[in-house]
Amino acid sequence: MVLSTGCALAGPQQPTKSVFSTATQRQSVTVLLREPAGNQLGSGVLVGSATGGHWVVSNRHVVQQQKAVCVVGADRKATAALVLPARNGKHTQELDLALVWLPRSGKDALMVAPLAPLRLDASQLPLVIATGYPTPLKASPDGPPYSENEGLLLPVLQRPLEGGFDLSYTAAVQKGMSGGGVFNGGELIGINGAHANPLWPGQWRDQLGHAVDEQLNSKLELVSLGISAEVIKAELKAAAVPGAEQLISLSGVECNTARKQLKDQISAERAW
Secondary structure, X not given: OOOOOOOOEOXXXXXXXXOOOOHHHHHHHEEEEEOOOOOEEEEEEEEEEEXXXXXXXXXXXXXXXXXXXXXXXXXXXXEEEXXXXXXXXXXXXXXXXXXXXXXXXXXXXXXXXXXXXXXXXXXXXXXXEEEEOOOOOXXXXXXXXXXXXXXXXXXXXOOOEHHHOOEEEOOOOOOOOXXXXXXXXXXXXXXXXXXXXXXXXXXXXXXXXXXXXXXXHHHHOOOEEEEEHHHHXXXXXHOEXXXXXXXXXXXXXXXXXXXXXXXXXXXXXXXX
């Protein structure tokens, strides 16, 4: 990511206590990402605050080539946000992780997910919860419903896979939940990246580009995969709050117009 010299370091502020112990609280920090035109992209998680806004983390494959996305919170309000380009550096271009800057005034501060301070011991098979907004079969003016699925963190991976995936778990992840949170209780331990039982199974490779062995490849097709909080922390530490010259690209981005158009379209279909 190219940073201007005028940018201030992000210094994301985290809550001093883990108070996210219920589904309602996890839902408060899990957001829906969509195109300004209205199409659903996937999910994301609020992971930090800085002067002038909040950081949202998601997958690179979710935001695709978008420079601006609409972040929809639990209150269903949509706000234009800036997608930061990938950082230059070893392996960072290959990470399936994207940071999104959500401008917000101090009086409109949002909850952010507390990042787990220590990595969980997967050999203990701890319970984890995958969150996100699965893509619905039929469009709704209120958008897709929030979802949570429980499962176990598994000690399948010895080293990160391509994309930076270093978590494997049995919690079900559906299309649309990519970029959503993976929680242990109230703490965020990572984000979703890939679901089990892909339609077109392929060959997984590690982060160095080496193909994993056949036995491991078969196991990876049966679990959900994610990117850990450790990777997220590293990206946040290296990030900088966008300057005014970067945020100008958000001018003219209308996020709630598409929702109104969809409401009108559905109302017309029902009337017909």
